[in-house]
Amino acid sequence: MKINANINPVLLCFLHFFMWLYDLITFVPWFLLSGARERQSRAMRVKAKPVKDHPESPYRSVDSFHSLASSLYPGCDTLDKVFKHAADLFKKKDCLGTREILSEEDEIQPNGKVFKKVILGKYNWMSYEEAYSFASQFGSGLSALGQKPKSNIAIFCETRAEWIITAQACFIYNFPLVTLYATLGGPAIVHGLTETEVTHIITSKELLQTKLKAILPQVPLLKHVILVDGMGKQQVDIPKNITVHSMGAVQAFGAKQLHSHHSLPMAHDIAVIMYTSGSTGIPKGVMISHSNLIAGITGMAQRIPDLGENDTYIGYLPLAHVLELSAELVCLSRGSRVGYSSPQTLSDQSTKIKKGSKGDASELRPTLMAAVPEIMDRIYKNVMSKVASMSSVQRGLFSLAYNYKMKQISRGSTTPLCDRLVFRKVRKLLGGKMRVLLSGGAPLSAATQRFMNICFCCPVGQGYGLTETCGAGTITELGDYSTGRVGAPLVCCEIRLKNWEEGGYYNTDHPCPRGEILIGGPNVTMGYYKNVAKTKEDFFEDKNGQRWFCTGDIGEFHSDGCLKIIDRKKDLVKLQAGEYVSLGKVEAALKNLPLIDNICAYANSDQSYVIGFVVPNQKELFKLAENKGVQGSWEELCNNSILEREVLKVITESPAAATLERFEIPAKLRLVSEPWTPETGLVTDAFKLKRKELKSHYQEDIERLYGGK
Missing domain, CATH: 2.30.38.10 (Luciferase; Domain 3)
Known part of the structure; x- marks a missing residue:
């Protein structure tokens, strides 16, 4: 991609001359002293x-x-040993950071909607020594509550320090940890909890109120709910067979009777049963052993040069996703700090940050980030x-x-x-x-x-x-x-x-x-x-x-x-005339157009053309509507047939479309006013399209675009 420069020709010539002169003067010392030769040689080598x-x-x-490499440290063949090694090596160093909430208020938007805004303070840090101690005590408390080694335990919680402490506690005490996305719907949560037969679950007050309360009667084996953020004022009707605890109380209980001779995990014991985000149907539980995870993070650590105690990682993606869990385990194995955030508080412009105050990235100033x-x-x-x-x-x-x-x-x-x-x-x-x-x-x-x-x-x-x-x-x-x-x-x-x-x-x-x-x-x-x-x-x-x-x-x-x-096998559709269309390829080609915030391509094998569902960029669509003399609310614009045709014209005439075959370019479009977020159930937590759910959600539009209605 090249950006066009719109500058006075004389000024442009001067700037080009200045850059040429600057390159000429600095090239030799830069090349000799900066290690450029070695970097270029490494980049061009066979890898x-x-x-x-x-x-x-x-x-x-x-x-x-x-x-093939399979271990980070000699003798550390289970995840509890890896964390203990890091805790011994980096005892007093900052480990897990959580930002304090200074104030919270409701802000009424021009359209009448109410957004919750926060002003946040500094990060408070727990050292490696403290984090390991907390995890050990919490694991002991879970054991005292009846959790047995090699028996599954679930975590259904947002990304936060308590999530990773829970994971480490389970690794230490050999409790296979069942991970569930915080955005999963009720049936998927019930499926995961009943299939794994858990009796204990770690969650937050908000998720207990908004998600778990409704499905608890459908999980009869569940006996204990542990809240990571304290008890607060309980307003939830809990079935009589379930007891609610705070994480702090369980940890304090465990500290009094710390189990020094607990069952230690073996390398091939299950560490995590990670439920996928369900992009192709019912979530599947992937069984991950201690040795599997250690091998994975060993491979990742080798590709991040100089990873160590001078690094700060910002954690905000779902820890129930293997990308975030692996990234944090890599950082914690090398003594890096992990500071927690969320997509709503990540930057100064994020939706929950009050205007004029700092987002988490500005406060934390991380050196590493997964996205x-x-x-x-x-x-x-x-x-x-x-x-x-x-x-x-x-x-x-x-x-x-x-x-x-x-x-x-x-x-x-x-x-x-x-x-x-x-x-x-x-x-x-x-x-x-x-x-x-x-x-x-x-x-x-x-x-x-x-x-x-x-x-x-x-x-x-x-x-x-x-x-x-x-x-x-x-x-x-x-x-x-x-x-x-x-x-x-x-x-x-x-x-x-x-x-x-x-x-x-x-x-x-x-x-x-x-x-x-x-x-x-x-x-x-x-x-x-x-x-x-x-x-x-x-x-x-x-x-x-x-x-x-x-x-x-x-x-x-x-x-x-x-x-x-x-390409992807599941994304490949054969059209009526025999041409193969890769839906993912079409989406990747068109997604970066300024007018498109998100796109889902769709094709029926008994049809001769591709159709598309587009979440337009609001600013760009309003601009297009103004140019075409079309007026109305956001929803009205998205339902306007004139704008559907105009957006299709923009797509068809774009340089991006030139990278596609003629039959791959969508022939008809539906503009969608509702953004696709994990909360809508139409994309996963990693924002992958859930094609089955999207097809079901827009079935009437599919029939209309293919001439059925």
Whole structure:
């Protein structure tokens, strides 16, 4: 992506001359003293290669070519030992941080809606020594409440320090932890709790009131509810067979009778039963052992250079998602601080932050952050919208700096002057000290990745993994500034490509072998809880006893051993005339248009064209409506047939559409006024589309767009 600069030609010539002169003067000392030669050499090296000279051969990282890595520290083969090792090593160092709430108030919006706004203070920190002690005492308290080793216990809670303390307590006492997304609906929660037969659940007051209360009678085995945020004034009618406790009371009880001879976990014991977010139906419980998670975080840690006690990680994604849990466990294993946030309080402009006060990133100033592409796309669109509203001179200078830096980083060069003079303000949106952004959960568009590289002045480690592989698969090396790829296999696993004839992908394809991605290694999990048939379908063991997972994603290996995700089996639809359409490819191509906040492509096999559901950008749609002389409320504009046609015209004539085949471009559209959030049940917590739910939700529109109504 190149941004057009609109500057006076004379000034433009002067600025280009100044940049040329600056490059000329600084290049030699920069190249010799900054380690640029080594960085360029590392970025261009072969990062992974096939184990054998055969199309079926798996690819391995050159850093683990002869033996896959599976442990962080010698002798630490279970997660409780890893945390104990970190607690002994970093005793007094800050471990877990929670921000204090100074005040809370309701703010009435112009449309009559009431938003809750907060003013937050400083972060209060718990040291590594204190966190380990709290976890040990809490685990002891759970044991005293009747929780047995190797018996499942559930956590249904928002991301916060108490979540990770609960997890560590369960690791220490060998309680398999059942994780459920806080945004799951009632039936999915009941399914998870009844399938795993839990008797104890850890949750918050809000979730007990809003979600759990209604379904408690449907979970007869449940006996104890532990609230992480204290008892408060109980207004919930609880069934008589259930007792409610505060986390503090359970911890205090456990401290009095600390179990020093409790049942210790083994490496192959289940640590977590992680329920997926259910993008394709009923959530499945993935059984993850201690050794699986340790192998996964070993692979991730190797791709983050110099990770240690000088780093601060900001945690705000759902801890019930393998990306966030793995990222936090990696940081805690290396002595980094983890400060907690939420999507509603992350930045100064977040919805719950009172105007004029600091968001969590400004206060915490993190160096590390994990993000799903949806969040990065929002940041990208917001910043570019502000750039578009600048004066022509400001916009021109920003564009010139942006294009200059894009050219420099493609060569492996840095731009300290541009970073300080132009991008400092943008960088401050995330605190100003970010050194690594980790992206996972879905493919990240090239435009957004390059924008984050340039404006936030840090590399983006785009990764690929699944719950079934502990989130570990690949991560791009931080010196690799190419876009659209997810990097080489991590040191804990290997990847091979399996032919998929229906889609026309073969591991003998040239110049890039292509096929379904299979991941093998110690990070590949034990399978699905109480679902032998699905486990046999998706997992297998080779003749050497190594476990493999069939991902359903289609990838291609490049000559340097890096992987690119190019398709997904479940997203492929065959149209009436025989053409194959990758719905994910269509969405990825169109999603970054300024007019589109979100898009879902849809196709029926008995039809000849693709249709689309678009959540428009409000500002851009109102602007389009004004240009076309269309008036009305937001809902009225989204239901206006003229605007449907105009949005379709914008899409069809966009440069993004030029990357698609004619039959892949949606022929008809439905504009949607309601944003798709995890709370609506139409996307997962990682903002992946739930196609089944979207199809059901918009069934009448599908019939209308295909001429049925």
